[in-house]
Amino acid sequence: xxxxxxxxxxxxxxxxxxxxxxxxxxxxxxxxxxxxxxxxxxxxxxxxxxxxxxxxxxxxxxxxxxxxxxxxxxxxxxxxxxxxxxxxxxxxxxxxxxxxxxxxxxxxxxxxxxxxxxxxxxxxxxxxxxxxxxxxxxxxxxxxxxxxxxxxxxxxxxxxxxxxxxxxxxxxxxxxxxxxxxxxxxxxxxxxxxxxxxxxxxxxxxxxxxxxxxxxxxxxxxxxxxxxxxxxxxxxxxxxxxxxxxxxxxxxxxxxxxxxxxxxxxxxxxxxxxxxxxxxxxxxxxxxxxxxxxxxxxxxxxxxxxxxxxxxxxxxxxxxxxx
Numbered sequence: 001x002x003x004x005x006x007x008x009x010x011x012x013x014x015x016x017x018x019x020x021x022x023x024x025x026x027x028x029x030x031x032x033x034x035x036x037x038x039x040x041x042x043x044x045x046x047x048x049x050x051x052x053x054x055x056x057x058x059x060x061x062x063x064x065x066x067x068x069x070x071x072x073x074x075x076x077x078x079x080x081x082x083x084x085x086x087x088x089x090x091x092x093x094x095x096x097x098x099x100x101x102x103x104x105x106x107x108x109x110x111x112x113x114x115x116x117x118x119x120x121x122x123x124x125x126x127x128x129x130x131x132x133x134x135x136x137x138x139x140x141x142x143x144x145x146x147x148x149x150x151x152x153x154x155x156x157x158x159x160x161x162x163x164x165x166x167x168x169x170x171x172x173x174x175x176x177x178x179x180x181x182x183x184x185x186x187x188x189x190x191x192x193x194x195x196x197x198x199x200x201x202x203x204x205x206x207x208x209x210x211x212x213x214x215x216x217x218x219x220x221x222x223x224x225x226x227x228x229x230x231x232x233x234x235x236x237x238x239x240x241x242x243x244x245x246x247x248x249x250x251x252x253x254x255x256x257x258x259x260x261x262x263x264x265x266x267x268x269x270x271x272x273x274x275x276x277x278x279x280x281x282x283x284x285x286x287x288x289x290x291x292x293x294x295x296x297x298x299x300x301x302x303x304x305x306x307x308x309x310x311x312x313x314x315x316x317x318x319x320x321x322x323x
Contacts, residue, residue, distance in 0.1 A: 003061050005079060006289035007071035008097060010115050010253075014047065014075065015286040016055045018064075023290060023306070025313055026061070029054035033198045041074070043193060048078035056082055068296065069289030070094050089296050094285070095121040095128070096295065098251035101288030101319065102281035105301050108246055112233045112265070114225075115252035116201040118143035120236050124246070131236045136197050142229040144254035148200035150221050151207050155181045167215040171206035201254075208258035208322055219260060226264025233265070234272055247277040251285060259321050283310070284317045 002021040007014060013033065018026040031051030033044065052075075066087040067076055076088050092099075092106075094113060099106025111121040117140050119133030132142065140146050155172050157163025159181035169181050178184035188199040210218035233248055248269065255262050266278050281288075287310065294300055302310060 007069040008286040068292040097288035100291040101283040114254040144201040144204040147204035167210035222260035223264040226261040230268035
């Protein structure tokens with residue numbers, strides 16, 4: 001029986017799945033950031049070794065036929081030091097992985113990705129275009145990191161009594177195990193194994209929690225995020241004259257923070273580009289990475305029967321948006 005590994009690495013975490021030639025799940029592991037632009041090389045190396053060890057622990061697997069998905073070389077090197085690794089295949093990157101998680105090949109589709117960072121991909125006619133993705137140093141509107149920064153901005157104004165009261169302050173203190181917002185802000189620089197950027201991005205969830213408790217400032221930030229992502233998407237559509245039958249696929253963990261983000265995006269796109277189909281993926285991107293095997297070996301997406309099998313086998317990996 002041959003075995004395969006799928007990786008989905010990002011600015012905040014790395015997900016890994018070990019599976020067999022019939023796409024059956026063998027093991028799953030979760031680790032910390034793989035982004036060398038925001039996390040030190042030494043820390044990424046340590047994170048890589050840890051996630052590979054967790055993934056293979058107790059499986060008895062000593063040889064991996066191929067590694068698929070989204071991963072830096074440092075991660076595949078760590079895997080190769082743990083088992084015999086025969087091949088690497090990182091075709092398509094985040095785009096292909098995200099499209100497959102939604103059940104489409106994505107040859108002619110747009111992806112609006114909002115995770116730690118944000119970017120818009122447009123695959124068409126054998127080529128790709130994108131918008132955003134400029135990184136946290138320049139500008140990353142619509143991302144989890146940007147939302148985390150806006151959360152701290154609102155909370156700091158509340159804390160310093162130069163802005164309105166907001167439940168975001170309470171949620172940030174809870175998240176960072178801090179007595180007040182000032183302490184919470186300073187703690188982002190001292191979280192072991194995580195860069196400050198990854199920590200700030202992880203605080204985006206505080207906005208969703210506050211909004212669900214009735215905080216209007218939080219709700220406004222979520223809606224603003226959705227509109228920002230919609231504007232970036234519409235910009236790609238306008239510049240590349242994307243036909244109306246080209247769908248938009250949502251991807252990235254930040255969309256799961258709260259439904260207000262995707263609702264605002266859908267509403268804004270429908271208002272400005274009526275009839276455009278918007279697809280919420282069925283699975284987390286890591287399952288899309290598993291399915292890259294079908295593209296690599298047979299240049300196809302799952303059959304209806306295989307898709308039903310995947311829904312049962314990977315039922316714990318649904319892409320679920322919080323209400």
